[in-house]
Amino acid sequence: xxxxTIKIIKRNLTFxxxxxxxxxxxxxxxxxxxxQSFDEGVHNxxxxxxxxxxxxxxxxxxxxxxxxxxxxHGIQAEEQDRFDN
Numbered sequence: 001x002x003x004x005t006i007k008i009i010k011r012n013l014t015f016x017x018x019x020x021x022x023x024x025x026x027x028x029x030x031x032x033x034x035x036q037s038f039d040e041g042v043h044n045x046x047x048x049x050x051x052x053x054x055x056x057x058x059x060x061x062x063x064x065x066x067x068x069x070x071x072x073h074g075i076q077a078e079e080q081d082r083f084d085n
Contacts, residue, residue, distance in 0.1 A: 002071070005071040006070055008067075009067040012066075013066070014064065014065070017065075018065055018077050019075070019077075022067075022075075022076075022077045026077075027049060027052045030056075034048040034051060063080070065078065065079055066079075066080055
């Protein structure tokens with residue numbers, strides 16, 4: 001049995017400061033969730049991606065993130081509040 005080790009790379013990052021692949025993953029994931037959550041026809045992939053990007057870059061621009069390395073999952077990011085709890 002191995003225990004996960006976490007090494008913090010940087011704290012208090014804005015979403016724009018996270019690595020591009022992590023940003024894209026979060027935006028794509030939220031867009032997929034939006035398509036599944038709303039009634040059919042409300043969103044397509046393009047409109048959902050635009051709204052998801054706006055959510056992270058504009059509406060929640062004051063949120064802070066932690067970038068860290070997990071021995072199980074590699075480089076990850078988490079919202080500062082969630083990471084600290």
